[in-house]
Amino acid sequence: MDKGLVKTVNFSNPNYIGDPINAVKIFNEYKADELIFVDISASLNGRSISSKFVKEVGEEAFMPFSVGGGIKTIEEAESCINNGAERIILDSHACENPDIINTCAENFGRQSVIVSIDVKKSFFGKYNIYTHNGTQKQPKNIIEWAIEAQNRGAGEIMINSISQDGTMKGYDCKLVQKISSNLTIPIIAAGGAGSYLDFNEAIKFGASAVAAGSMFVYHGSRKAVLINYPDKSELSNIFK
Amino acid sequence: MISVVDYGLGNLHSIKKALNYIGHDVLITNDKGVIKSSKKIILPGVGHFSRGIKNLEKFNLVETLREKSLSSDCHILGICLGMQLLTNFSEEGNIEGLKIVDLNVSRFNLEEEYKIPHIGWNSIKAKESISILEGIGQDELFYFVHSYAISKSGNSKIKYGFTDYGKSFVSIFSKDNVFGVQFHPEKSHNQGLKILENFVNL
Numbered sequence: 085m086d087k088g089l090v091k092t093v094n095f096s097n098p099n100y101i102g103d104p105i106n107a108v109k110i111f112n113e114y115k116a117d118e119l120i121f122v123d124i125s126a127s128l129n130g131r132s133i134s135s136k137f138v139k140e141v142g143e144e145a146f147m148p149f150s151v152g153g154g155i156k157t158i159e160e161a162e163s164c165i166n167n168g169a170e171r172i173i174l175d176s177h178a179c180e181n182p183d184i185i186n187t188c189a190e191n192f193g194r195q196s197v198i199v200s201i202d203v204k205k206s207f208f209g210k211y212n213i214y215t216h217n218g219t220q221k222q223p224k225n226i227i228e229w230a231i232e233a234q235n236r237g238a239g240e241i242m243i244n245s246i247s248q249d250g251t252m253k254g255y256d257c258k259l260v261q262k263i264s265s266n267l268t269i270p271i272i273a274a275g276g277a278g279s280y281l282d283f284n285e286a287i288k289f290g291a292s293a294v295a296a297g298s299m300f301v302y303h304g305s306r307k308a309v310l311i312n313y314p315d316k317s318e319l320s321n322i323f324k
Numbered sequence: 325m326i327s328v329v330d331y332g333l334g335n336l337h338s339i340k341k342a343l344n345y346i347g348h349d350v351l352i353t354n355d356k357g358v359i360k361s362s363k364k365i366i367l368p369g370v371g372h373f374s375r376g377i378k379n380l381e382k383f384n385l386v387e388t389l390r391e392k393s394l395s396s397d398c399h400i401l402g403i404c405l406g407m408q409l410l411t412n413f414s415e416e417g418n419i420e421g422l423k424i425v426d427l428n429v430s431r432f433n434l435e436e437e438y439k440i441p442h443i444g445w446n447s448i449k450a451k452e453s454i455s456i457l458e459g460i461g462q463d464e465l466f467y468f469v470h471s472y473a474i475s476k477s478g479n480s481k482i483k484y485g486f487t488d489y490g491k492s493f494v495s496i497f498s499k500d501n502v503f504g505v506q507f508h509p510e511k512s513h514n515q516g517l518k519i520l521e522n523f524v525n526l
């Protein structure tokens with residue numbers, strides 16, 4: 085499968101959802117807060133998210149959006165920012181060469197840099213960092229890495245639970261709390277949202293922002309593809 | 325013609341797109357002559373304050389912007405870092421700004437529960453009527469992403485709108501023909517576009 089918006093479960097079995105630019109248009113109509121685009125096959129294939137694609141999103145989006153996927157050089161990051169992205173997301177490459185975080189923060193300001201950390205919970209409840217779309221286990225300790233990323237200039241950390249991804253069974257709130265209690269920068273909880281109640285839970289456990297995939301692209305028990313988003317009054321009820 | 329100042333920092337493309345969308349032509353420029361002859365100037369900005377002011381000096385635009393701020397037939401709008409650059413001084417770099425508006429920029433100093441940067445949607449409580457806020461409801465939300473903010477000064481010539489994030493900070497100001505917004509109107513849906521529209525129609 086070539087290109088398109090996909091939804092995975094535990095970072096596997098990508099299910100084709102649709103054209104990403106079309107999704108931007110629909111989320112515009114829904115007045116979505118913010119969009120995140122990650123090219124999940126980029127780092128595996130030794131490339132980075134297409135600047136042409138970022139530009140296309142920039143042409144359509146009337147809300148802030150962040151992009152990531154294989155970003156390893158300042159030029160690649162700059163291209164994303166110049167094409168309209170508010171923030172760039174660093175993940176696999178930053179884990180192996182963390183200086184890129186400092187460089188991006190110095191050039192664009194820390195508010196433009198998100199470091200994303202993908203985490204799998206083992207059978208025994210231990211958390212491990214994985215990069216390259218969940219294929220490479222990293223030896224780093226999660227909390228130490230999150231703190232290091234913060235100190236190097238990340239403006240926000242996105243904690244993505246591979247174990248919860250696509251399950252719609254709720255965020256890993258324990259993980260959210262572990263990380264947020266050790267940081268002064270905001271964190272985005274990602275992976276597992278199944279209902280608006282999950283949003284409240286994650287916030288209660290220290291997330292400053294909540295991200296969702298399956299919840300906003302599926303509808304019903306048979307997971308029919310239907311892009312949706314809460315309206316203003318629903319949102320104010322959720323985040324009272 | 326609306327000029328959007330290109331001094332190497334800032335999401336120029338998004339601002340241009342937003343203004344084009346509401347039917348206005350825009351020129352992205354750092355040419356002194358072009359900016360001098362503009363009736364509407366937008367100063368965007370994302371990034372570090374000291375880099376911003378140094379770039380403006382590098383492009384030789386400091387005096388031009390100061391002159392234009394005093395000219396009654398021209399309006400200036402500073403967005404995010406652009407707004408901050410219009411002030412006297414910023415703690416981000418401990419360096420002077422354009423000194424067009426008598427205000428200062430300092431780092432957020434908040435209780436632990438308030439994470440920094442301030443990232444997200446927030447509302448403006450406008451105490452005084454500011455022309456570019458016309459037609460915008462009190463509970464409309466705008467997109468903020470910043471670690472430094474402006475606080476009110478004693479200068480009576482400045483009109484303020486405030487936003488709460490732990491403490492109150494200045495999210496919008498106007499002084500004669502100069503305006504500043506801490507949030508990104510080009511990324512705040514229709515209410516943001518309305519602010520740009522109001523500015524263009526001054």
